[in-house]
Amino acid sequence: xxxxxxxxxxxxxxxxxxxxxxxxxxxxxxxxxxxxxxxxxxxxxxxxxxxxxxxxxxxxxxxxxxxxxxxxxxxxxxxxxxxxxxxxxxxxxxxxxxxxxxxxxxxxxxxxxxxxxxxxxx
Amino acid sequence: xxxxxxxxxxxxxxxxxxxxxxxxxxxxxxxxxxxxxxxxxxxxxxxxxxxxxxxxxxxxxxxxxxxxxxxxxxxxxxxxxxxxxxxxxxxxxxxxxxxxxxxxxxxxxxxxxxxxxxxxxx
Numbered sequence: 001x002x003x004x005x006x007x008x009x010x011x012x013x014x015x016x017x018x019x020x021x022x023x024x025x026x027x028x029x030x031x032x033x034x035x036x037x038x039x040x041x042x043x044x045x046x047x048x049x050x051x052x053x054x055x056x057x058x059x060x061x062x063x064x065x066x067x068x069x070x071x072x073x074x075x076x077x078x079x080x081x082x083x084x085x086x087x088x089x090x091x092x093x094x095x096x097x098x099x100x101x102x103x104x105x106x107x108x109x110x111x112x113x114x115x116x117x118x119x120x121x122x
Numbered sequence: 123x124x125x126x127x128x129x130x131x132x133x134x135x136x137x138x139x140x141x142x143x144x145x146x147x148x149x150x151x152x153x154x155x156x157x158x159x160x161x162x163x164x165x166x167x168x169x170x171x172x173x174x175x176x177x178x179x180x181x182x183x184x185x186x187x188x189x190x191x192x193x194x195x196x197x198x199x200x201x202x203x204x205x206x207x208x209x210x211x212x213x214x215x216x217x218x219x220x221x222x223x224x225x226x227x228x229x230x231x232x233x234x235x236x237x238x239x240x241x242x243x244x
Contacts, residue, residue, distance in 0.1 A: 003191050005191055005192075005198055007196045008198055009196045010196070025200050027174045028203075030152055032198065051149070064125070070127075071127045074130050077147075078154075081150075098152070
């Protein structure tokens, strides 16, 4: 068993590619991931899975059809299953995500930004 | 739908009772909780459930039978299902936890510190 914790901010900071989540831990059937993002992602939904966003550094806007969620460091927000959303970061933002192991990060939409779970586990 | 994020550090800071986790969000079958701790907890295990600890403020030592995990702010560590552990905080520490909704925070041990899930949801 590894007895070393993972520092989420360090793990996010070490990422070189934007919008390319990396799995850093597993809790039951959920992965904890970190990501570095800037700009707009894509509108998508996860049909059956909630998705938790936690801002580590910077600010994030999660656009929803009902309005925008504005988030700063330490803020957590759960996008419920089935809810269409689009993350937007005006400046570079470092994130942690908690989502079921079967979640595709672009949900029901496949784009050039879609990263396979194998890629996220590298 | 609530469009406001929850700030984990603020939520933890607002707690008045030590070792009494409060549910702040739900992601699928997992709760996200915050807690304020100081001193030693109790040795316990969760037979079937992994448990993620994330330090928000201060430092935490998770004692395991194989050794200690030393954690500072931003550090995350998953105690695997079935592994006996005891959290210890020399100074006051603010935490976030991610664990299945059915997890009892004192695991297989019932003590005067055990808080029912109804209490954690208040």
